[in-house]
Amino acid sequence: MATLKDFRNNVKPNWCPGCGDFSVQASIQRAAANVGLEPENLAVVSGIGCSGRISGYINCYGFHGVHGRALPIAQGLKMANRELTVIASGGDGDGFAIGMGHTVHAIRRNIDITYIVMDNQIYGLTKGQTSPRSAEGFKTKSTPQGSIESALSPIEMALAAGATFVAQSFSSNLKQLTAVIEEGLKHKGFSFINVFSPCVTFNKINTYDWFKEHVVDLEEIPDYDPSNRIMAMTKLMETEGMLTGIIYQDKSRKSYEDMVHGFKPEGLAKQNVKLTEAEFDKLVAEFK
Amino acid sequence: MISQLSWKIGGQQGEGVESTDRIFSTALNRLGYYLYGYRHFSSRIKGGHTNNKIRISVKPIRSISDDLDILVAFDQETIDLNAHELRKNGVVVADAKFNPTMPEGVQGRLFPVPITAIAEELGTSLFKNMVASGASWALLGLPLEVFNKAVEEEFGRKGPAVVEKNVEAVRRGAEFVLELAGGPLSEFQLEPADGKQKLFMIGNDAIGLGAVAAGCRFMPAYPITPASEIMEYLIKVLPKFGGTVIQTEDEIAACTMAIGANYGGVRALTASAGPGLSLMMEAIGLAGMTETPVVIVDTQRGGPSTGLPTKIEQSDVLAMIHGTHGEIPKIVFAPSTIEDCFYDAIEAFNLAEKFQCPVILLTDLQLSLGKQSSELLDYNQIVIERGNLVTEAPALEENQMFKRYAFTADGVSPRVLPGTKNGLHHVTGVEHGEDGRPSESPVNRQKMMDKRMEKMKHIKVRNPILADAKHDSPDLLIINMGSTSGTIDEARSRLEQEGIKTNRVTVRQLHPFPAEELKPHIEKAKQVVVVEYNATAQLAQLIKLNVGHADKIRSVLKYNGNPFLPSEITKECKELTLVWQH
Numbered sequence: 001m002a003t004l005k006d007f008r009n010n011v012k013p014n015w016c017p018g019c020g021d022f023s024v025q026a027s028i029q030r031a032a033a034n035v036g037l038e039p040e041n042l043a044v045v046s047g048i049g050c051s052g053r054i055s056g057y058i059n060c061y062g063f064h065g066v067h068g069r070a071l072p073i074a075q076g077l078k079m080a081n082r083e084l085t086v087i088a089s090g091g092d093g094d095g096f097a098i099g100m101g102h103t104v105h106a107i108r109r110n111i112d113i114t115y116i117v118m119d120n121q122i123y124g125l126t127k128g129q130t131s132p133r134s135a136e137g138f139k140t141k142s143t144p145q146g147s148i149e150s151a152l153s154p155i156e157m158a159l160a161a162g163a164t165f166v167a168q169s170f171s172s173n174l175k176q177l178t179a180v181i182e183e184g185l186k187h188k189g190f191s192f193i194n195v196f197s198p199c200v201t202f203n204k205i206n207t208y209d210w211f212k213e214h215v216v217d218l219e220e221i222p223d224y225d226p227s228n229r230i231m232a233m234t235k236l237m238e239t240e241g242m243l244t245g246i247i248y249q250d251k252s253r254k255s256y257e258d259m260v261h262g263f264k265p266e267g268l269a270k271q272n273v274k275l276t277e278a279e280f281d282k283l284v285a286e287f288k
Numbered sequence: 289m290i291s292q293l294s295w296k297i298g299g300q301q302g303e304g305v306e307s308t309d310r311i312f313s314t315a316l317n318r319l320g321y322y323l324y325g326y327r328h329f330s331s332r333i334k335g336g337h338t339n340n341k342i343r344i345s346v347k348p349i350r351s352i353s354d355d356l357d358i359l360v361a362f363d364q365e366t367i368d369l370n371a372h373e374l375r376k377n378g379v380v381v382a383d384a385k386f387n388p389t390m391p392e393g394v395q396g397r398l399f400p401v402p403i404t405a406i407a408e409e410l411g412t413s414l415f416k417n418m419v420a421s422g423a424s425w426a427l428l429g430l431p432l433e434v435f436n437k438a439v440e441e442e443f444g445r446k447g448p449a450v451v452e453k454n455v456e457a458v459r460r461g462a463e464f465v466l467e468l469a470g471g472p473l474s475e476f477q478l479e480p481a482d483g484k485q486k487l488f489m490i491g492n493d494a495i496g497l498g499a500v501a502a503g504c505r506f507m508p509a510y511p512i513t514p515a516s517e518i519m520e521y522l523i524k525v526l527p528k529f530g531g532t533v534i535q536t537e538d539e540i541a542a543c544t545m546a547i548g549a550n551y552g553g554v555r556a557l558t559a560s561a562g563p564g565l566s567l568m569m570e571a572i573g574l575a576g577m578t579e580t581p582v583v584i585v586d587t588q589r590g591g592p593s594t595g596l597p598t599k600i601e602q603s604d605v606l607a608m609i610h611g612t613h614g615e616i617p618k619i620v621f622a623p624s625t626i627e628d629c630f631y632d633a634i635e636a637f638n639l640a641e642k643f644q645c646p647v648i649l650l651t652d653l654q655l656s657l658g659k660q661s662s663e664l665l666d667y668n669q670i671v672i673e674r675g676n677l678v679t680e681a682p683a684l685e686e687n688q689m690f691k692r693y694a695f696t697a698d699g700v701s702p703r704v705l706p707g708t709k710n711g712l713h714h715v716t717g718v719e720h721g722e723d724g725r726p727s728e729s730p731v732n733r734q735k736m737m738d739k740r741m742e743k744m745k746h747i748k749v750r751n752p753i754l755a756d757a758k759h760d761s762p763d764l765l766i767i768n769m770g771s772t773s774g775t776i777d778e779a780r781s782r783l784e785q786e787g788i789k790t791n792r793v794t795v796r797q798l799h800p801f802p803a804e805e806l807k808p809h810i811e812k813a814k815q816v817v818v819v820e821y822n823a824t825a826q827l828a829q830l831i832k833l834n835v836g837h838a839d840k841i842r843s844v845l846k847y848n849g850n851p852f853l854p855s856e857i858t859k860e861c862k863e864l865t866l867v868w869q870h
Contacts, residue, residue, distance in 0.1 A: 076548025269553030273503030
């Protein structure tokens with residue numbers, strides 16, 4: 001059985017020292033080992049941005065695509081071979097700006113993949129512009145007077161889009177982060193995990209200390225019921241979206257693959273696809 | 289007896305024009321006639337004039353005709369818009385309900401048939417199409433049993449009562465028109481067909497069928513005219529073979545999802561038209577850079593922007609060749625017949641995996657949607673070639689990855705699918721080394737670019753050009769692509785009658801351009817005319833760039849949305865030839 005070590009490679013990440021993404025990388029590696037995966041059966045598909053590099057830093061099949069399109073690539077991969085475990089990942093710009101259309105529809109579609117967003121509320125790789133997650137008034141290179149757009153609430157968005165697994169965590173809380181990724185990997189359907197992953201270089205407001213002050217761990221809320229969507233929405237609004245832990249999970253809904261008519265448990269890529277002559281003749285008969 | 293005839297039915301969109309045409313032509317196909325259909329329609333669901341024209345022949349034909357023998361009209365607008373096409377002995381079968389009249393100066397006879405009245409007597413105006421097609425069939429003097437059998441197949445699943453009503457509608461329509469005409473019209477009696485079984489289908493169906501035969505089991509796609517039929521065909525068929533279609537949120541998702549699926553090892557395609565292809569361009573670059581196979585069908589329609597969504601054009605050619613930023617290996621080729629659509633779809637998948645690059649199959653609206661006869665398709669020609677696909681990889685040293693992008697003589701590296709032990713590697717749109725890890729080294733960059741572009745030197749599709757070149761020194765070489773070969777050949781036979789010797793070459797492989805194959809044909813021709821549906825002579829530009837001889841290349845262009853008529857090509861070619869001779 002593979003251990004944490006088997007998911008590590010010798011590539012040195014080009015993230016700044018102290019970047020929140022290191023914890024996400026470590027948690028994915030740990031969670032993969034904990035749920036009993038082998039490196040060759042895990043694929044990490046990522047977008048573009050600092051966080052997009054993560055697919056190269058884990059010892060598994062990695063696909064670093066184009067900006068904002070990690071989700072459709074990951075969904076295509078899962079449809080091709082549903083026996084693989086597929087993680088899609090990227091930043092808040094990747095998933096909530098350029099790729100937002102895919103995010104909402106991937107959530108609705110509910111293909112069994114895990115989507116991990118490294119949310120630092122700023123554009124890091126392009127050196128400090130505003131993101132859909134930047135708070136109103138937040139000053140960046142592209143909003144010198146402060147952002148005049150309202151910030152997106154990704155968890156409320158995910159719930160509204162019909163998500164079957166919604167979690168949020170924080171790079172400083174490695175234990176919780178690993179646990180929610182593990183649960184996301186185990187969930188049968190689309191798992192949405194937003195991770196507060198501070199940018200130490202360009203975001204001087206939403207720092208580790210700021211998050212420590214503001215996050216609300218669900219474990220601190222007595223009688224919280226993650227199967228209750230209304231409760232999830234209410235608590236999110238009460239905490240201004242700062243809840244962490246598994247916020248909502250619907251275990252009853254089947255994954256997309258399980259609902260596709262005639263879709264077999266064996267990966268499509270492994271199936272024999274050559275038509276017999278009889279099968280071909282039957283198809284042609286329609287046009288006679 | 290005549291060897292060919294043209295029939296057209298017109299009315300308001302949603303009024304039964306399509307279904308009348310379908311049953312009428314299915315019955316003709318059963319008798320073994322060669323058929324070629326053209327749909328004139330607008331980008332809306334109900335209302336607006338629409339018409340379907342079919343040419344019926346005892347010999348293979350691949351073109352609409354200049355004129356018309358029988359026009360079936362559900363409204364006066366159909367007569368006003370189309371009666372000018374009628375030849376001298378032409379006939380209009382019109383619904384008596386609207387008191388049809390023939391426009392002034394139009395030749396032909398008018399047979400008012402109470403189409404709606406008969407249909408309503410039988411219970412519903414839905415029977416209009418049966419009354420109209422029964423009347424048409426009767427004028428041709430063809431056996432009614434064959435027609436009734438087609439009716440039975442169309443409505444059989446709705447029960448015998450429905451079949452009976454429809455058969456009755458056919459009989460009443462036939463009876464009424466025969467009374468008016470005094471029996472079947474002798475000038476419309478077709479010679480018997482060869483009775484050989486043929487297929488009758490649109491190019492989009494042939495592409496869908498080819499994809500299934502090629503082992504394609506997944507299609508992510510976004511609806512668009514005139515590509516949607518490919519998706520609709522596969523939605524119907526793929527579940528029978530364990531596969532599926534996903535209707536995506538947009539064409540960017542469609543293309544990237546297809547790339548993800550091909551990376552995962554299943555053959556996947558997507559299909560769209562110009563607007564969708566514009567959205568896919570970045571993803572096409574990703575497939576080129578990551579050497580991931582993907583097949584994309586572009587069913588060209590009138591551009592730019594939304595353009596003419598339901599009309600023909602061949603104006604995406606250069607965009608498909610040059611589109612995506614940067615430089616990648618890519619294959620663009622264009623089927624020109626229904627049979628091509630089927631075999632080329634299979635080949636597209638083989639080429640995509642063999643050269644590990646995007647393949648664009650370029651059709652045009654008439655080829656995609658014009659229903660036509662096809663020879664039977666050959667099961668034995670279905671071959672699945674997956675290229676350099678490694679299923680077992682040797683054990684790796686610690687921290688070593690599979691060399692997915694190994695430098696090789698032909699530029700194609702071994703490919704391994706996710707899930708394979710010892711096959712771990714990285715895939716990225718960033719420039720990378722042999723194991724896929726990002727690399728900005730100038731030496732590596734140049735080698736990787738050369739490796740990817742090396743593939744272009746080895747690409748050859750089945751019949752990169754198709755030459756009908758019986759003359760050693762023709763007065764005129766006509767070059768074309770896509771659906772225009774049949775129309776050009778009719779024009780050529782007329783030009784030959786006037787003493788102008790012509791050859792034809794259809795270019796199928798557009799990128800990389802088959803210059804060596806085309807060159808001798810151009811060299812031995814006195815003059816060259818390139819026929820295409822666009823304003824900027826895109827194919828002619830490619831020929832001038834790759835082969836040269838710009839001084840003797842002229843263009844016949846059409847971009848008003850309508851297909852070429854044989855007479856138009858004849859006239860333009862003749863005029864150009866005369867200009868040159870002086």
